[in-house]
Amino acid sequence: MTAEQHGVRLLIVGPQGSGKGTQGVRIAEAYGIPAISTGDVFRAAVAAGSDLGNQVKAIIEAGDLVSDELTSAVVRDRLAQDDAAGGFLLDGYPRNIAQVAHLDEYLEGREESLDAVIELSVPRDESISRIALRAKEQGRTDDTEEVIANRLAIYERETAPILDVYRARGIVAEVDGVGSLDEIEARILTALNARGLVRAAAV
Secondary structure (H helix, E strand, C coil), X not given: CEHHHHCEEEEEECCXXXXXXXXXXXXXXXXXXXEEEHHHHHHHHHHHCXXXXXXXXXXXXXXXXXXXXXXXXXXXXXXXXXXXXXXXEEECCCCCHHHHHHHHHHHHHCCCCCCEEEEEECCHHHHHHXXXXXXXXXXXXXXXXXXXXXXXXXXXXXXXXXXHHHHXXXXXXXXXXXXXXXXXXXXXXXXXXXXXXXXXXXX
C-alpha cells in the first residue's frame, strides 16, 4: 500500500536539539505530505488575522502559554485544509497527554488514526551541546545552559510520557538521532518502510 493510496499520518517526537524539525521536513517531503509544526501553525494563524490567530497573538504578546484547547483548535483548523487530506506529519503537537486526547478525538471523527510515531532518541548531553552551539551560531544569549536544561526537563516531564501512550498502541518507531542528517533520514525511512509505510516514489 503506497502513501499515495493511503495517506500517511505521522508524528515526530524528540527533545529540543534532536533535529526533529529538520527531519520532519525531510520525511514529509519524502512522502509528499505537509510538515505541520505548532510554531508555523501559530505564526500562520496570527498572520491570517483569523479569530483563532487573534486569540493566539494576544496570549503570546502577554507572554503566556497557549492553552491545550486553543492549541488543539488551531492545529485542527490546519489539519482540515485540503493539503492535509492525504496525510501529514505533525511536529510539536501533541506535546502532552491532554493534547493526545484532543488529537485522538479529532482523528476518530475523521475515521483516521496515526500510522506511526517517530521517536528521535538523542542523549541529553548531545541535546544540550547542539542547542548551545545553535544559540552561539545565532548570537542568542538567552539560551544559557540553565535555560536549556529547564526546557529539556519540561520535555521529559510533559512530552516524553505521550510516547508511552503510543508505545502501548504499537506505533512508535524509535530511531537513533545521532549522526549526519542523511544517515538519520535513512534510518527513519527504513523504520517506516518496515511498518509498511512505503513512499509512493519508492513503489
